[in-house]
Amino acid sequence: MKKGIIIQASSRSIGNTSGIVSFLQEQTGYDIVDLNTKQIGHFDYEFKNQDDDFNALFKDIVQHYDVIVFATPIYWYTMSGLLKVFIDRISDFLKIEKDFGRRLRGMQMGVVSCSDEDEVFDGFAMPFEESARYLGMHYKGHIHTWIEKKGISKEVKAKIKAFGDSLTTAQYTNNK
Ligand SMILES: Cc1cc2nc3c(=O)[nH]c(=O)nc-3n(C[C@H](O)[C@H](O)[C@H](O)COP(=O)(O)O)c2cc1C
Numbered sequence: 001m002k003k004g005i006i007i008q009a010s011s012r013s014i015g016n017t018s019g020i021v022s023f024l025q026e027q028t029g030y031d032i033v034d035l036n037t038k039q040i041g042h043f044d045y046e047f048k049n050q051d052d053d054f055n056a057l058f059k060d061i062v063q064h065y066d067v068i069v070f071a072t073p074i075y076w077y078t079m080s081g082l083l084k085v086f087i088d089r090i091s092d093f094l095k096i097e098k099d100f101g102r103r104l105r106g107m108q109m110g111v112v113s114c115s116d117e118d119e120v121f122d123g124f125a126m127p128f129e130e131s132a133r134y135l136g137m138h139y140k141g142h143i144h145t146w147i148e149k150k151g152i153s154k155e156v157k158a159k160i161k162a163f164g165d166s167l168t169t170a171q172y173t174n175n176k
Pocket of ligand 1: 010011012014015016017018073074075076077078114115116117119147
């Protein structure tokens with residue numbers, strides 16, 4: 001089975017997205033990293049952030065995992081700021097220490113969004129699809145999830161299970 005990591009990108013560690021992430025973790029056995037607990041600065045062109053938490057985290061991910069699942073709440077129709085900053089910082093590894101950036105090639109990327117309702121606007125997935133293409137990653141798709149007053153509905157659980165299965169049964173080999 002491929003080794004995967006779920007990058008939880010909510011501005012609260014315990015909330016709706018974390019509920020979805022826990023359920024996905026039960027299905028897949030993937031590890032979780034909570035970006036809300038990390039100190040990760042914005043991208044800057046002078047690479048002044050080299051001592052924050054991003055570099056070690058990124059190197060760990062590309063050396064030890066085959067699958068990355070971005071799990072983000074929908075904030076203002078798009079991914080959370082935490083996740084955007086994380087993805088911006090991948091640029092560091094396309095400019096310096098490029099060998100680590102190249103290790104994304106052949107990895108899988110999946111995306112889980114979370115809001116309060118069954119509605120997601122067209123275009124949400126585009127930055128992920130195009131970023132995966134640019135980075136040479138296999139894009140495994142996006143599912144939208146939501147939390148109801150009673151918790152995760154049967155419908156959403158079924159979506160997460162199917163998505164988890166599609167990630168864990170992927171056929172290709174990533175030769176790390
Ligand atoms: C800053 C902010 C912006 C939001 N923008 C949207 C939005 O554009 N569309 C939407 O459906 N929900 C929006 N929501 C609701 C969240 O997507 C929803 O409550 C989500 O489940 C929160 O997950 P969390 O508990 O992990 O933060 C927003 C919430 C916040 C805090």
